[in-house]
Amino acid sequence: MALKIALLPGDGVGPEVLAQAVKCLEAVEETFNQHFIFKEAPVGAIAIDKKGTPLPDATLKLCKDSDAVLFGAIGDPKYDNDPEAKVRPEQGLLQLRKELGLFANIRPVLSHPTLLDKSPLKKKVINGTDFVIYRELTGGIYFGEKKLNEEGTKASDLCEYTEDEISRIAHLAFKAAKGRKKKLTLIDKANVLESSRLWRKVVTKIGESYPEVALDFMFVDNAAMQIILNPRQFDVVLTENMFGDIISDEGSVIGGSIGLLASASIGDENALFEPIHGSYPQAKGKDIANPIASILSAAMLLEHFGLTEEAWAIKKAVDKSLKKGIVTPDLKENSQYGTNQVGDFIAHNI
């Protein structure tokens, strides 16, 4: 049965990097005798320009009818500094997460042996880092009620969580920890926030069903230090939406380049895979964006559907490009390889 994959290139360098991921999936089709059905639809700023909304109905329908979504990137600076903008590209991504019920965002944080020198952190600090962040993705302050008074002088956002929202992702995280180093760290601000206290209570209770997993707690301010002081202490990190946004971007510098980091967003019925980097508008059309994060997103997609060997083939080809230095300029100064060439090299090595 052929996997139906929705392609949402989005804005900035999104289309360029996504094209390389598709190349790799096509190479997988050939080498492993698989068949994927690709269909493309607009999302983000480009969808606003074309259809007046960042998530057109047809795009949402395509995603719902597909087995998985492969996402490029979203965002355009022309909306960022306009506090009055009525539609924003990011709404498209947030609405998509909500509509598809993608409640768990999973971001592996690894130190790459070939890239230890690229990180701003010392080698001895990051060497051997291997943890994974489970970020709640459809609740919290992102989706709580937003208010602005009529005079435009008072604004608010509500951070709300229910036991159910917490427990479904907690179970996923505990299961992941069971198959790894058996440690789960909940990051919260339970000394200040009521919602964090609910997280602590629910996660503690669920932890009783996973006696083999050691559970500990860390305040988010301390976590922001610990993650760069001693990243090897972590195995599975579980946290709410906003803290997860901050902590996972911070963690991304450990790998030496945000251009390498993929993420999976999982729900009960759907899944979306995307690089964690943004739309990087300054690089658009210049053939310099690093396609590896997008290519590794495709590998995560394959893994999600049990195509382990196929995913492995992509990851090995990526490793080869890193080892041989067939990489974009962000990873090697004055590299003469562009987005396309790196994509070609990896695809050919699958």
Add this chain to the structure above:
Amino acid sequence: MALKIALLPGDGVGPEVLAQAVKCLEAVEETFNQHFIFKEAPVGAIAIDKKGTPLPDATLKLCKDSDAVLFGAIGDPKYDNDPEAKVRPEQGLLQLRKELGLFANIRPVLSHPTLLDKSPLKKKVINGTDFVIYRELTGGIYFGEKKLNEEGTKASDLCEYTEDEISRIAHLAFKAAKGRKKKLTLIDKANVLESSRLWRKVVTKIGESYPEVALDFMFVDNAAMQIILNPRQFDVVLTENMFGDIISDEGSVIGGSIGLLASASIGDENALFEPIHGSYPQAKGKDIANPIASILSAAMLLEHFGLTEEAWAIKKAVDKSLKKGIVTPDLKENSQYGTNQVGDFIAHNI
């Protein structure tokens, strides 16, 4: 006129480090012919134990009647993992900030030449870092309405800001930038939060009255990366309460040790000075806690009242202890100097 200084030692290592700061202020009295009036009161877990509340009325009154507060640290693990606890030590600090109207928390982030090797970040990344964080301290999600439904299955925290709350700290931050490298970076999440959009609007408008200051904006997730990728890009950083908590603790690793970092919390009528480190309960009573952050808090206090020369004398004495290696074990492995000895050395060199 003698400055009235309220001493609030608090919990954990708070009393030990605060005692060293007082030693240094006493040395200043002698050397510079100054006179300070010290009065002490309990706060935090110790106040709960003694009086049933983390901020007894008498403590609050003492602070209100004083010119400034010198604060130790707060927090005790016996409250952290108890989601049902009705009183918490941290409430004492939060209430104190609110009651004294300490709306601006100011945290300098500097790389110390003698401590470049202690940071997990590479020397070339942090060398020359010199910025200051203005964190809003009496608004946002810390103080918004908190709710827990009766069944204990749903909890929420409200993040609310008014134009006035934003503009009073924004003016302070712009003024600081004017006297520094003339750059102000607002950290927010304006692509998602209504309150962040209000921040951006108000700060942009106020920026027009400070044409010599270059204003830019950064999303908090990106900021969490930038602060460790390229900390030299920052001059004055302005942000709301929760983001400031996270970002400033992250920034603290740049200096090589959180044991060195002091902060000032300023209001219209009062001011409080404290180390940014916590109560570090594991170290309590062991004479190993680094007193420098507390001592530098005392220097910030003097500066705040225009006692520049006196503050300078403290800072020079601290530098001497760092250069000579008269420091606690957190800064030098196997150091034989304890909290008290380091305090004595610095006080004697004033």
